[in-house]
Each structure stands twice: as C-alpha cells, then as structure tokens.
Amino acid sequence: MACCSWIASQRSSLVQQPAGPQQRSRRRRGLAARAGLLDTLIKPITSSGERKPLKEGIANFYDESSQLWESMWGEHMHHGYYPKGGAPKSNQQAQLDMIEESLRWAGAEGATKMVDVGCGIGGSSRHIARKFGCESRGITLSPVQAARANEISRQQGFGDRLSFQVADALDQPFPDGEFDLVWSMESGEHMPDKPRFVGELARVCAPGGRIIVVTWCHRVLAPGEAGLSGDEQALLDRICEAYYLPAWCSVADYEQLFREQGLTDIRTTDWSEEVAPFWGEVIKSAFSAEGVSGLLKAGWTTIKGALVMPLMAQGFRMGLVKFVLITGRKPE
Template sequence: MLSFHVEKSLAQQGSRTSSPSSSTTCLHRHAQPLSRRANSRRRLHTLRAQKQERSEAVLDLDAPSTSTPHHMAKAQEVYRTADAGIPQATSSTSNSLAELAASNPAGLATAAAALGLTTFGLVKLFNKGSRSYSNNVGQEYDAWTEEGILEYYWGEHIHLGVYSEAERAAGYTKKDFKQAKYDFIDEMLRFSGAPPNPQSILDVGCGFGGTSRHLAKKFPGAQVKGITLSPKQVERGTELAKEQGVPNASFQVMDALAMSIPDNSYDVVWACESGEHMPDKKKYVEEMVRVLKPGGTLVIACWCQREETPDKPFTDREREELQFLYDEWAHPYFISIQEFERLMKGTGKMEGIVGEDWTPQTLPSWLHSIWVGVVDPWIVISKGPRIWYKTIREIVTLVRMHKAFESGLMEYGLIRGAKLPDGSMTWSQQEAQKEPVAASQ
C-alpha cells in the first residue's frame, strides 16, 4: 500500500526487505482500463504464492493462518465481495511485469513517473493539513466500519499495540501486528491493578468491541458493556460477540460525556484511546469517576502531548504540528499525562493515582500499521481511486504521528486510580491533613 515515503523509515526500524516498485506498479495497473485488470489479478495470485513460500507473517486472505491467531472472517468477506468484480486472468494473457516492460517500456516508465509525481503532490498537499476539526468522530468511525479496511488491517482493536524491548530489538515486523494489540490489553490490565474478579466492566469508546470481548472472555463472570458514538461499531461489535459466543459483552450507542448510567455502577471503567476525541476532558474524567463504584478501578490509555511548562513552552513549529494532528483525525485537542492525573485528583474521589509514559513500548505501531499494508495492499487496490486517495492521506498522518511521538512532542499515557470507599476522606482532605504535619517537621 504505497510505500513511497515510508520505505526509508521502515528500513531504519529494522523491517524486512520489500520492493517499493512492486506496490506502486500494482496500483498503477489497477488504474488502467478494465481489460488490463486481468493482468493485475493473475499477478496478484502469483505474488500471494510467493509470499506464502517466504512464510511472511502477514494475513492469509483465503484461509485462517496459524501465524495469525485472530483471523477476521468479516474482513475476508469484504475483500472477496470487492474482489469479485475483477475479471479472472486467462492463460493467453500476458501477465508478468517483465513482459509488460518489454512490450512497452516507454509507456511503463511514463506511467510510473506520472504515478510518482501524483503521489508526491498528494503527500505535499496532505502534509499541509486539509481537514479542519469537526466533532464528527462517530460519523468517521461509521465510515471506516462500513469500508472494512480498518478492520481488515487492524483487526478487532482500533488502538496501538505493545512491543517488548526484545521485540523492538529484533525488529517490529517480526511480531504479528494484531497480536500486539491483544498483548497491549493484557499489559494495560496488569498496569491497572484491577481486582482479579470484577463483576462489571465499562469500556468507554469501545470501537468494534475487541477489548470488551477480550475482557469478557477473560472474566466470564463479569458483565462487560462497551459504549461508542458509532451505530455501525455497535452493530459490528454485537455481531462479533454473537459469532464468538460471548454473551456477557454488550454494546450501546452513548455519549461518554453524558452517560445514561447510574452512579457507582462499575467495578472497572476502562478507556483506551477515546479521550483524544473528547472535547471536554474534565467532563470525560468526571463522568467515568461518577459511574465507578467506590473501591473500583479507572484506567485510561491516551495519546497525550508533552507537558508545557514556563521553562519549556511549545515552539511555533510544535504548535503547528499539534494543530495538524488535532485536525486530521477529529481531535479537539490533547492534554498531558500530568493533566490527566490532575483531573483525576480534582474530582476529590480518587486515590492511588499513577501516570506512566508508554511511548517506547507503543511507538512501533505507527510504522507497523503502514507495513502491513505495504506487504498486503490488495484490498485497498480493489476499492478504487477514492480509497487510494484516502489511504495516502491516512499514511501521511500515521507518519506524522510517528514523528511526533518519536520526537517527544507526543507521549503515550497510561493513567490509573481507585475510587475512594464511601465515608473515606477525599484526596483533597488527605492532602490538607498532610500539610500541617509537613510544616511542623
């Protein structure tokens, strides 16, 4: 999937060798008239066979792979449906790139140059930012859900994965991209310090419901509810729960800033990469604390900007970069890990508040998400020019996100806390009691 400007970065990150020309040439061939698509289809099968022989750790489109533990049947169906409209190759068709180059080398070179210039122009355009912020994240996720591409590549989890120090040293492409996301859930659960047998879990901003189902399987005695602004995600999450036999996971369209849930309802409130989209972070935290039971656990994973201080204010360049990241994926603004801690403390109902920066463990996810498309671009190719255009735009944003986290402008924050039991002193009261003691020493 368009390796144009990421090959150098991928190579520096220790990824496997790929052929930049193969991806872009295949994209060019699909853009030709329908009669030429037969060539692309036959070459597609040839490349698939070569990929299988090399035992690449990528998704097999035709059957569940033992190297991919969480195969997405729905995404396969989406691919096959789109794929069905492409005519099959015949034995009389000239089908190799070498034959095409030999028969019309000048035409091939001209087309490749045109594609390169077009791609370069689009990258320049998208790097300037072309989507001003609008509070429409539910609609965005509806569209991504219907297209099927996000689920195909990212699986059931629309969040970053985690990579151990050893996995990063070995090269992130050696790890299954989707498995990294399951590992992240388990690591986030460990970090949360949640009780071993929760009876109720709320997943705030649940996406397709992958985390909700994973937690429901891990805790079969718990009722797990996922909420999202996207009706399509609720529909897909419910469908997958039925397919996987997870009756204790349910999904509902609900605004996280105005939850129709009684106070003190859940043992665990879980929020993974939903805070980025919230236009009121204070209300977001307060609502989650409100529905959390006394003694319960709140855990948040969120893309955060670094803490701005008088000694280290944001530069004009950093503000420009942040504005780009705000606009491109329906982000009103980011806050720092420290600000999330302050918001939790400010409720006066939380204790044991801890924030950590998990940027090193999650950083490989950005380029890894591009890599899985580079080695397996066919679902994007089959969708046509509108999706190609959109894909280039998303790749540009992924690269910009990677650079922002790598440079320290952005940080991947995990924040946890426990709600004080009924009758206990609030955090503010506890702090007030400590002050006289400290003053007397």
C-alpha cells in the same frame, strides 16, 4: 501514488527510539524542520474537503475505517505492545498484550461489570469478559462500530453479558457507580472537554472501582514553559485535522484531573517506546496492495488518516507525542 510511496519509504527512519534527555532539545529543532517538510508534502492532500463538526467527524471516521481495519488487523482497534528486547511476536499478539499489560500495570485483577468507553468493535470488552468472567457495556459515536461489536459478540456466544450502543462519553447513559472497571483504550484523545470526560469516568465508577485510561498526549511542559513551541503545535494541528481530535493535553493534566475527582492510588506511565514499532507495521500494511485497495474503497477520511501516520511517528521522534496510561481508584 508517488506521494504514498514516498511516505511508505520513510517508515523505518521515522519510527525510531526517541532522543535522551540531554539530546532532546537539539534533536527537536532538527526534527521539527523535517516535520515541516512532511507537513508541506502531506498538507495539500489532508486539507482538502470541508471539515465536519467534531462528533460527526469522529463518527464518520470510524464508520468509514472500521471495516478496513478489521479486515487487516482483526477486532482490536488499538496499538500493540512491543517491549524493548522482547521476543518477536505477531502484531495481533502485541494488541492482546497491550490489554493484558495495561490491566497488569494498573493492578486490575478482576471485575464484575465494566464499561468500555470508546469501544471500537468490542475487542477489549470480549477479551476482558473472558479473562474476568464479567459483563461489559460499550459506547462509541460510530453506529457502524456499535452494530459490528454486537454482531461479533453474539457470534462468539456472549449473549446478554455484552452490549454496545451509540453514546457520548461526555454524557454516558449509565447510572452513578455502575461499573467496577472503567476502561478507555485510545479514546481520550477524541474528548474535547477533558475535565468532563474524567468526571464521567469517575461518576459511573463504583466505589472501590478502578479507572484505566490509555491515550495519546503531548509532552509535559517544563516549569515556567507557557506552552508548546510553534513547530510542535503546528504538527499537532495537522494530526488533529486528519483524525478529528480536539486540543491535546499532557499526562500531568490528566493526573491533576484525577486528583480533582477525588480518585486515589493514581499512577501514570509512558509507553511511547513500547508502541512505536506499531506505526511502521500500520504504514506498511496501509500501502500494501490490499491496504491501498481497501483505502480507496473506504473513502477520503480514511485515506487522510493513513497519510498522517508518518507525522505521528515524527512527533514521537521529537519527544512531542506520548502514549500514556493513567489509572486511579474511586474511594469506598
């Protein structure tokens, strides 16, 4: 528990606003060294145990962790939206605001049928279905999540309007052009084949429909830059190992993939600063008495995820880890 206490004590210093453009290069070097210290302390814990294949690991991670997350945070398994200078609000309200602000930013004013790609336990689907009066189909690799999403939706009276199933986002079990709203909230980072992922989103989108992807990316490479630095890549590798993530890409890469699919009205934005306060709240809850008890019950995979949260925050401080939105429309 000494390591847990030390990590928890870092949350206020880790989750701060990023450096400005003129300071970023100098600060990145110093922060990379600090990330190395964090990595040295956490690595022996997060590296133990045999790593499962990617799809199996993702499913197991969410099978193990979803019940704990729901018990502490509710039905929305994603970050909250905390605009700078905004009024104080609960973390649960911040999560609802993340959905509302994402829809508003993308210009999504209605839908008749949506697909929730990486649906968790269905929180986004239920919120958007209430807002727009639409149907929703959700997919996840986690059988635990799919079952719980269906259970909550039945309890809340959605009937056949909402349904959730186990399926691969890279091979969706839906016909072409099925949905006028294609929604992916914090699932794109798990996709090992980003071109195929975007291709499937475009395939199931109806002509005139809207695609919204909210996901984690690494920073955009500068012109002539061959790749991330060694320190940056090492940090991402540690995060990927704990969360069962494949190689990351940048928002510029997503923008290019959207263009290649012939999508129009393509826009992107960076909300890294708007979500940064959420890390401190998650770390604080994870190392509360209830959180520690829940982590121990949930299992080793979930514990590793909690321990790596400070590295995510460190990546943000380095200007490496980005929380981005990408939207586009399928031509009529």
